[in-house]
Amino acid sequence: MIKINVQRLMKHIKDLSKFGHDPNGGVTRFPFTAEEREAKRYIVHLMKQIGLEIYEDEIGNLFGKRVGTDSALPSILIGSHLDTVKNGGMFDGALGVLAGIEILQTMMEQGIQTRHSISVAAFTDEEGVRFSTGMLGSRALTGELQEEELFQYKDENGISIADGMVQCGYNPKLVHRARRCSKEFKAFLELHIEQGKVLESEQAPVGIVTGIVGVKWLKVTIRGEEGHAGTTPMAMRKDPVTVAARLIDFVEQKAQQSDGLRATVGSIRVFPGSINVIPREVELFFDIRHLSWELICQMEDDIQMFLSACCNTKGMTFTVEATHELKPVSCSPVLIEAIRTAAKRTGTKFLMLPSGAAHDAMILASLTKIGMVFVRSKDGISHSPLEWSDADDIEAAANILLHALLDIAEAEKI
Numbered sequence: 001m002i003k004i005n006v007q008r009l010m011k012h013i014k015d016l017s018k019f020g021h022d023p024n025g026g027v028t029r030f031p032f033t034a035e036e037r038e039a040k041r042y043i044v045h046l047m048k049q050i051g052l053e054i055y056e057d058e059i060g061n062l063f064g065k066r067v068g069t070d071s072a073l074p075s076i077l078i079g080s081h082l083d084t085v086k087n088g089g090m091f092d093g094a095l096g097v098l099a100g101i102e103i104l105q106t107m108m109e110q111g112i113q114t115r116h117s118i119s120v121a122a123f124t125d126e127e128g129v130r131f132s133t134g135m136l137g138s139r140a141l142t143g144e145l146q147e148e149e150l151f152q153y154k155d156e157n158g159i160s161i162a163d164g165m166v167q168c169g170y171n172p173k174l175v176h177r178a179r180r181c182s183k184e185f186k187a188f189l190e191l192h193i194e195q196g197k198v199l200e201s202e203q204a205p206v207g208i209v210t211g212i213v214g215v216k217w218l219k220v221t222i223r224g225e226e227g228h229a230g231t232t233p234m235a236m237r238k239d240p241v242t243v244a245a246r247l248i249d250f251v252e253q254k255a256q257q258s259d260g261l262r263a264t265v266g267s268i269r270v271f272p273g274s275i276n277v278i279p280r281e282v283e284l285f286f287d288i289r290h291l292s293w294e295l296i297c298q299m300e301d302d303i304q305m306f307l308s309a310c311c312n313t314k315g316m317t318f319t320v321e322a323t324h325e326l327k328p329v330s331c332s333p334v335l336i337e338a339i340r341t342a343a344k345r346t347g348t349k350f351l352m353l354p355s356g357a358a359h360d361a362m363i364l365a366s367l368t369k370i371g372m373v374f375v376r377s378k379d380g381i382s383h384s385p386l387e388w389s390d391a392d393d394i395e396a397a398a399n400i401l402l403h404a405l406l407d408i409a410e411a412e413k414i
């Protein structure tokens, strides 16, 4: 039975992690940066080594295509994202891109051709950490990304997505040309680390993803009145941070009571931010997730109601802005079956599970059938320098993807 070369794959993962190596730990590789450019240069080098047809689109997504024997057939797309969170790990995203290249290299070395062409994709800005809105690359592919977003969203230095693109030689006005049509693709398959503890708790090295939760990012801004921390009596204050603290506790309790709902405040900004000044404004970002979009929207309504009650009595104001919305999706039963068959053929223990993390696959679902294979995460840690997956688990998952692809792309021995 053919297998990937896992030592080679692990070396590629290690090499790629150098681009964006962060002296404070882990990898920080934001979109439209020098680190991302160097990482892409490395990926192009690996793609060229195995003779792929290389193409970069108008937002910087990179594709390497192994042409099939029947060019009239739709392609199979495999891959993931190349960007990371701040001080992220070396597997999140990168594993899916490099495993895709490794699988095509193995096919080439084993003299296997497929009727369908297979393309490896390296998407830009899945995480959305730099500009507070993500899935840029995959949303450009499906046509969901609106040009005005590129000028609207800015990073903490006031640089817009469009500015970042121009700095890297892309023209934001041409982003619509990145759009691809659904008849080009038969399927999209993404290999990704689980980033959670379920596989480890069930001693399963591999997961077959059944669906991906919906995500809503809410930017909540609460405005009060700046004042001197020493001369302003407590009863005369309009301190937005105290409202924010009550809101966070309220949301945490609601989430605890709702099965499967996840709510996180990962970023809080206080203005002006001096120790001895009662703030005039606080900005907090909620990340709310669930397989039910209705439940997510209900939480947003609850937040609005809570803030109205709190702020009106205190003479403060607030805004709630949804900066990022991803509807929950189901994976294709056909692809789930193909992955399950491959897992049985390779004799790998696997678990069926939903994804609590968002992925490019959920965007591609509007274009084509999607399937995902998860690799067990050590201690469930991700978005951290401590992110780790064992080579044996990676090998098992990549071999499952390889064998599923042989079926889906209709392989033939040449």
Ligand code: HGY
Residues within 6 Å of the ligand: 126, 127, 356, 357, 358, 359
């Ligand atoms: O936020 C997520 O779920 C993904 O890691 N971008």
Ligand code: MN
Residues within 6 Å of the ligand: 085, 092, 127, 383
């Ligand atoms: Mn991530």
Ligand code: MN
Residues within 6 Å of the ligand: 081, 092, 093, 126, 192, 358, 359
């Ligand atoms: Mn990811």
